[in-house]
Amino acid sequence: MYLGKRSNGIYFVEFFDSEENRKRRVSTGKRNKREANLFLYSFKENQKKNKKIIYKSLVEYRDEYVKFVAEAYSKNYLTSIKLSFRQFIKFVDDVPLKKITIPKTQQFLSTVYIKAPKAAELYSRTLKASFNRAVDWGYLSENPFNKIKLPSSKKPYPIFITKSEFKKIIDNTQDSEMRDIFYTAFNTGMRLGELVNMKWKSIDFNNQKIYIQNSNSFATKNKRDRVIPLNKIMQTVIANKLKKVSSIVYDDFVFSKIRGIKINEDYVSKAFKKIVRLCGCDERIHFHTLRHSFASNLVQKGASIYIVKELMGHSDVATTQIYAHLIKENLEDVVNLLD
Known part of the structure; x- marks a missing residue:
């Protein structure tokens, strides 16, 4: 992060935006260097206060999460996770995690639910757990799946024999x-x-x-x-x-x-x-x-x-x-x- 000066004499702050995964510039609106430096100091402090979100694409996160799960959970659970991610990526494409919105996740699950309620429940359950981990790892500020509720379906009692x-x-x-x-x-x-x-x-x-x-x-x-x-x-x-x-x-x-x-x-x-x-x-x-x-x-x-x-x-x-x-x-x- 540093201070630069435009051709019109106004200073700007250039920094790396980890959420966007690119460099960005913010105008200070000041021509006076001392005032521009005060703006830079204030900007740095605000950046420290705000939680840093690390850039990660959906496919990159899937690969990292699958590797994590493979070391801690069963093969059957791993298969469920791979299937859930595959269907979700097919629906939303390989987008940055921060671009995944609540309306988009609702649309995905609702579309699946119409054809296969059980599959929608599986995807909702596994993706919600995986995105909670993304929040813990600093890739998301909130989990878009936490706000989604599927229509309630009565679960049958398990069959047993005497x-x-x-x-x-x-x-x-x-x-x-x-x-x-x-x-x-x-x-x-x-x-x-x-x-x-x-x-x-x-x-x-x-x-x-x-x-x-x-x-x-x-x-x-x-x-x-x-x-x-x-x-x-x-x-x-x-x-x-x-x-x-x-x-x-x-x-x-x-x-x-x-x-x-x-x-x-x-x-x-x-x-x-x-x-x-x-x-x-x-x-x-x-x-x-x-x-x-x-x-x-x-x-x-x-x-x-x-x-x-x-x-x-x-x-x-x-x-x-x-x-x-x-x-x-x-x-x-x-x-x-x-x-």
Whole structure:
């Protein structure tokens, strides 16, 4: 930043505008150098007071944010972010972040919502989080997505299956390895990715617990470790599997068709769906339903939502609240506790 003089004798201040990513000039309106210097001093002070916004284009920011997310979050979340940015950039083009306005973001989400409400909700959620980070990093003064509200849509409660329905599925499962995987999902609430990546070293045989931990080769959905105690059914499942293993290699996968080779997630998912259809069960039931069923059955038996949250590995109890409608406590009985 320096003081210059025009041919008409009026001084100007030249400085670099980080928001515009270019040099700019501001007239002092003064011909007297002393007065012009006073203007320069005042201008510098105002610049210090105002928050500096670093210039960043949308594509540049996307690349930086994707790199950040890749180191901290799951692959599925990363895929959602890449998709959201791709669609948004396609709509607004590669513009400077500061040029992205509330009306433009509203127009984007409204256009998507007309054709695909679920996609609009995904884009809104992921882009809002990413632009909050842009504010934190000094690329924006405010998040244009924070002011956008999509039409509210009633979220359906998750489908779950009872023990009798689960028994029907198990009875129609001929493959013993698939049976063990289904039992484990129903009795631990583990995600499919966690199941197929589980190794013998993850099981504490003395305390009858499974430790779900992140490693160089696998990361949970939210990168959080957790512990799940084994109930009697799972203790039996693990004990029976141990009888079939001549010697345990702790770095081997617990579930495997060929020793040392991980079972494909898609293979398990399709096998489960095939059996569901064979049993004539609800078409909406899929492998992830076993995880929902674990949580739902616990809540119905009186388990605390906060305990279920820990067992499920949810980052926020708000996620676990989708099972709250299953709590069968009588309101009068609860109030009478004060008597």
